[in-house]
Structures are given as structure tokens and as C-alpha cells.
Amino acid sequence: MKLIKLLFLFVTLFASAQLQAQLAKHSFALGDTAFLLDGKPLQIISGEMHYTRVPREAWRQRMKMAKAMGLNTIGTYVFWNVHEPQKGHFDFTGNNDIAAFVKTAQEQGLWVILRPSPYVCAEWEFGGYPYWLEKEKGLIVRSTEASYLKEYELYIKEVGKQLAPLQVNHGGNILMVQIENEYGSYASDKDYLAINRKMFIDAGFDGQLYTCDPEAAIKDGHLPGLLPAINGVDNVDKVKKLIKDNHNGKGPYFIAEWYPAWFDWWGTKHHTVPAENYVARLDSVLSAGLSINMYMFHGGTTRGFMNGANYNDKDPYEPQISSYDYDAPLDEAGNATDKYQKFRQVIKKHLPEGQTLPEVPAAKSAMAIADIKLNRSAGLFDMLPQARVNKTPLTFEDLNQAYGFVLYRTSISGKKDAVLKIKGLRDFGVVFINGKRAGTLDRRLKQDSLLVSLPKGSARLDILVENMGRINFGPYLLKNKKGITEMVMLDGRELNNWKMYGLPFNKVADLPQQAVINDPAVPVIKQGTFILDSVADTYLDMRKWGKGIVWINGHNLGRYWKVGPQQSLYVPGEWLKKGANKITVFELLDGKQKSISTVKSPILDELNGSDVSK
Known part of the structure; x- marks a missing residue:
């Protein structure tokens, strides 16, 4: 018993000495x-x-x-x-x-x-x-x-x-x-x-x-x-x-x-x-x-x-x-x-004399898990928040929204083919006529115009705009507003009377168990639950998907996009848990997938051309 007490005292004193050494004030000079x-x-x-x-x-x-x-x-x-x-x-x-x-x-x-x-x-x-x-x-x-x-x-x-x-x-x-x-x-x-x-x-x-x-x-x-x-x-x-x-x-x-x-x-x-x-x-x-x-x-x-x-x-x-x-x-x-x-x-x-390096810790374990079923889905147009109304389009900044997406909506009319032009699109837009996708516009490719076919009578125009990231270097730091930053024109005529739906996706709510939508051309939120007996790192294989965001257990893992080169999303084992885990996907372009595969290593070097959004 005395030996145990002495050992405990020694460990306590050693730990205390170590802590004092760490907390000691040092001088640091040039x-x-x-x-x-x-x-x-x-x-x-x-x-x-x-x-x-x-x-x-x-x-x-x-x-x-x-x-x-x-x-x-x-x-x-x-x-x-x-x-x-x-x-x-x-x-x-x-x-x-x-x-x-x-x-x-x-x-x-x-x-x-x-x-x-x-x-x-x-x-x-x-x-x-x-x-x-x-x-x-x-x-x-x-x-x-x-x-x-x-x-x-x-x-x-x-x-x-x-x-x-x-x-x-x-x-x-x-x-x-x-x-x-x-x-x-x-x-x-x-x-x-x-x-x-x-x-x-x-x-x-x-x-x-x-x-x-x-x-x-x-x-x-x-x-x-x-x-x-x-x-x-x-x-x-x-x-x-x-x-x-x-x-x-x-x-x-x-x-x-x-x-x-x-x-x-x-x-x-x-x-x-x-x-x-x-x-x-x-x-x-x-x-x-x-x-x-x-x-x-x-x-x-x-x-x-x-x-x-x-x-x-x-x-x-x-x-x-x-x-x-x-x-x-x-x-x-x-x-x-x-x-x-x-x-x-x-x-x-080049180590100082007498100093040695610790052994390199073993590599973290990684796993591929069974395909994750996404058995709940809901169309974005059915889940919109309250709109902000304004004569002209408002930017993300006008809406007090930092990141994510904004859906811009107005009414147009006339049975004809017409050129839709978005001046100051920042940065990626998906255009819909009466809920059907008409095309996409990509700032990377300097795209700002799209030929659209209008039905007879009044039609609903929706433009879903994604903030793809503000400029972080150079002289354009002060030109970083997002959304539709100027105007929208149809055959040269400015469109007014807009509703703006802010979609910051700061967090995602659970969908009803029975929610299912099957229109692959509509932006969709999909969810599923998967069970794990053990946890380790894994990577979501997004090669079959189009463009969007994934959350695991409430953690936003980042963007995926078929253009590449990144085709996987890293899932830290620290954010998984034994038992039930929740996954949510927001897909902009291709909602037909009903499951997600995983792999044991990242896919960071697969390109599919600069424009595969259509």
C-alpha cells in the first residue's frame, strides 16, 4: 500500500512539474x-x-x-x-x-x-x-x-x-x-x-x-x-x-x-x-x-x-x-x-543533439459501408420559406444571408422562344419555367444568357442561385456580392416584381417518413438513415450525382459537383456513431439517385469536362 501511495505521489508531482513547465513564462526574441x-x-x-x-x-x-x-x-x-x-x-x-x-x-x-x-x-x-x-x-x-x-x-x-x-x-x-x-x-x-x-x-x-x-x-x-x-x-x-x-x-x-x-x-x-x-x-x-x-x-x-x-x-x-x-x-x-x-x-x-522523433502513429482505419438508402425525399419548391418581395432582385447581402442559395421568382408571359439574360449572376444559376428546368448558367464559363421556350399565357420563372464562394485574393475583394447582383432581362426587357426565398442551409430539418418525390429534374432534398456496428473514416462516392451538398449527423461535409476533379466527400470517423446515423443530400441537377455508395479512399482526380451541368 505504501508503494502504491509513493507511486501515486510521484506521478502527481511529475504531472504537476510538466504542467508548470508548460505554463512557465518564456522570453522569445529576434x-x-x-x-x-x-x-x-x-x-x-x-x-x-x-x-x-x-x-x-x-x-x-x-x-x-x-x-x-x-x-x-x-x-x-x-x-x-x-x-x-x-x-x-x-x-x-x-x-x-x-x-x-x-x-x-x-x-x-x-x-x-x-x-x-x-x-x-x-x-x-x-x-x-x-x-x-x-x-x-x-x-x-x-x-x-x-x-x-x-x-x-x-x-x-x-x-x-x-x-x-x-x-x-x-x-x-x-x-x-x-x-x-x-x-x-x-x-x-x-x-x-x-x-x-x-x-x-x-x-x-x-x-x-x-x-x-x-x-x-x-x-x-x-x-x-x-x-x-x-x-x-x-x-x-x-x-x-x-x-x-x-x-x-x-x-x-x-x-x-x-x-x-x-x-x-x-x-x-x-x-x-x-x-x-x-x-x-x-x-x-x-x-x-x-x-x-x-x-x-x-x-x-x-x-x-x-x-x-x-x-x-x-x-x-x-x-x-x-x-x-x-x-x-x-x-x-x-x-x-x-x-x-x-x-x-x-x-x-537536423534534430538537436539528443533529441529523437516519436514513432509515426498507425494510419487511421477506413471503411466502405453498404450502400446508404435514401428513402425520403422532398422537392425544394415544396419546402420554401417565407418570401421577401421587391421590385428588383435582392442580393444575398440585401437579404442578410451569408452563404447557400437564393430562389428568385417572378411571372412572365408570351408563347415564344426568348433570350433570358442575367446581368451579374453570382455564381451558378438553375432556370425553371413552370417548375421544369430550362437550363443552367455558370459564371466560371462566363455564361449569362439562355434561350427559353415560354408556354401560352402566364408562366412562373424561377432562378435558383448558388453562392459558389467569394473571391479571396486580388483586387476584387470589394466586388463580392452574391446572387443576382444587377438585373434579369427577357428579350432585352427588364423583369421586375420578384419574390426571393432565402435558403442558407445553416441546418437541415428531418423530412417526414412518407415524403417521396420522383422528378429528377427538380432540386431535391433526400434523406436516409444507416446503422453502423463500428466507426471509421469513409468517403461518399458522388460520381453518379450532379451537384449539391451533403450532411452527416448534422455536419455539412461540403460541396460535390460532377465536373470534378473531386468526386468524393470525406466523412470523418469522429462524426459517425455506432447505431443510427442520418444523411441528407441537397441535389440541384440530377435527383434520380436513391442511394449513396462509399469507398475507403478519396477520389480527387477525375474530371468530366468543365460543363456537365445540363
């Missing part, structure tokens, strides 16, 4: 050539991983994988639009609990580099900005305009309440905090950057602040007095020169975004880059003592409606897919790839 933690050089080997793209239940597993690859730090953005989805309403709960994410990293022995920015880019809706900023009259993002700065300040102070106490100089594990994000690629207003710095300090971020920019933009995006980190360059001499030239001839040297792969968008080939292309580069960077943050170490999934899009004058609108696999070292489900193993061997060579 040396001339290296970062200094408590006065000793620290080489940051970081990997980007976003809390919003990983189920909270899986954060710890992903961090264990980071440690096993040799990372000592996690980098993450902070996303304004998830934390203030509506003006003045803040959310730091559940998967949005960024403080819990940071604390979990500390428990796993990982430092954190924090990027509240507040603009993040990140292939994320509106670059992280909340949609309602578009509603504020005169507001100009990334500027010194007063209404923007007011909202920015309110937001960053809320972030400070959550995270400032977790800085390393307060006993936490946040080493550095980034202000703005690649600002030099957007503008060059140093006064604006100085206001950023002051706002961060006023919000409690009194540790090390830094900026990051690509090579061509570092002079415009850097604020004197802060460390200028570099993105997208891994030539050692060039990195050192760029940072020295903008930092009084000194380091330390930090590659804030090192890209071992890339992201995907709808209708284009899946991007992959062999690990061999980057092994020698990683080795040279670490050999030179440079610090690095891999973007991405683990991408995860951009679930719900949170994907962004690219657009400029030369290229078409390019909305990103839901999978953010990124061909990263850790795949979408959190398993080690060949790239992970090869990078691990490089990092292993």
Missing part, C-alpha cells in the same frame, strides 16, 4: 541570425494546419502526427468570418474554439505561430472577411477607411481576449503573431500597416509581431521594426538577402509559407507535386539554420460553404473545391503520405 527562446537559438520547423478545417475531435491526432514528422510548431490563421458570422455576434465555441486549439498544441509540446491577419486569403470565403462587411456603406477592406477600422478593431479585441494570454511571454505557446497577410501584393500603405500594429498591441498582443510577403511584394508589405518573413522562396541566399535588405541587415530568417504542393478548383486537374522535388530544398533550408512554415502540412477539408475563389481580368472565376487535401504531407484524413515520410527523414537529420 537574434541577428536566429530566433532566441530563453536566450538560446530556436529553429522553427512549423506546419500550417487550420482548426476550422479539421474536426475538433481530431486536433490532437493531427498534432501527434506533426510531432512525429519532426515539427515543433503549428501555424494557423484566425478566420474573422467564422468568429463573427453576423455583425456583433461572436462565436469561439466548438470547432471555432481557437484557444482550445492552441492549448491542445501546448499539451502536445508544440509552439504556435498565430496569423489573425485579419485578411487571410487561404482559399477561404472572402479571404476570411465576414460577408456583412459588403453591406457597410462606404466600407473599404484593407484600408484606413474609418468604418472598416472600427469593425476591425472590435474584432481583433475579441480575438485578443481569447489568445493574447496564450503568448509565450505570458506562459503560453504562441511564439509570434502576424499582422495583415501578404499586404504588399495588394497595396503599399505603411500608415495602414502601422494602424494594424497598434491595434494588435492594444488587443494585448505584446510579443513578437511580424509580416509576410512574397519576394516581389516584401518592400511594400513590410513595416519597419517588424520581422519581414518571406513566402514562396527557398533559395537560402535569396531568403537571407530579402530579409536583411528589409531588416537593418539582420535576420532571423523565416520562410513563412513554403509550398510543397497546391490547391484545386472545380473543373481543373488535381494538383500533385512529387516529394522528390522538395526533399533537397528542405534539406538545404534546414542545413542553413533557416526557420520554415510548410503551407500546408495538413490541409483538411473546407466544409460547408467556406471555400473561396480566384478571379482577375485575365482568368475566369475559379471557385475552389471542398477538399483541401493540398497534396500535403498529411492527407485530408490525417494519414502520413510518401511526402510525409520523406520530409520526416530530412528533418530527422
